[in-house]
């Protein structure tokens with residue numbers, strides 16, 4: 317399976333936060349792990365983002381970014397992930413004085429050895445913060461291009477409501493000119509119209525989340541016809557109160573509607589689980605079947621930006637897994 321919706325800064329585990337704070341001589345506003353963990357009760361996207369950005373203060377050196385990334389790759393590999401498209405938020409680091417090279421090179425150095433070390437192929441996606449001005453994003457994108465950063469694409473994340481896709485038309489035009497893949501968060505907390513506008517105004521190839529498409533039947537029909545990939549994150553949606561409980565999650569309805577959905581972890585250190593944990597809970601709570609699980613895995617591979625050869629290899633593994641599940 318491939319993981320297509322993963323924020324590397326959202327893999328920063330409480331233990332690593334304390335270890336990096338110690339290594340970098342940073343005083344944390346929490347006395348211990350329990351106090352930090354007690355903050356992981358979110359009421360909406362913004363309440364999570366506040367803690368997510370605050371905790372990034374411990375990331376200072378290339379080594380810090382590399383250690384965080386290696387920890388994620390090891391854990392994802394153990395959970396069955398074979399290809400990952402990692403988003404990072406460069407503006408969240410540059411704005412607090414960390415050089416762009418430091419964060420990009422740190423993450424990229426760990427990604428570069430991932431296939432050999434963990435059997436996980438990787439791509440890096442620079443995500444831009446939609447609550448900041450478009451010019452800020454454009455400036456960072458130009459810097460990434462000038463330094464020949466190893467990025468395969470761009471994304472759009474952070475506070476969605478009030479920061480519509482129409483704000484970032486020039487950014488996405490520039491990324492298209494530069495030959496980059498384009499994805500965007502849409503329809504997580506924001507309305508279904510943000511999904512339509514991400515497709516039509518930004519030319520995105522994939523939508524992150526997209527669950528609110530279910531409020532617009534015509535949009536569902538379009539997404540099904542065009543097989544637009546939607547990277548759904550069930551545990552994230554529960555933790556950020558986009559849905560009330562996992563039992564209420566629209567994933568089964570999305571599958572029934574013929575949508576091209578995959579299952580992803582988003583920010584696994586904050587939302588109670590990695591992609592395999594999402595599947596465990598989907599099986600337990602929603603009765604997700606082995607056939608549905610292999611369809612979701614195949615969708616994730618087909619919707620990735622991996623090479624055709626790598627996709628063929630990974631789809632072969634899904635078919636082998638299906639055959640073994642059918643025998644069991």
Ligand SMILES: Nc1ncnc2[nH]cnc12
Nearest residue numbers: 323473474475501582583
């Ligand atoms: N789920 C999410 N939505 C928007 N921005 C994010 N940044 C990290 N996780 C995010």
Ligand SMILES: [Zn+2]
Nearest residue numbers: 473501524582
């Ligand atoms: Zn996300």
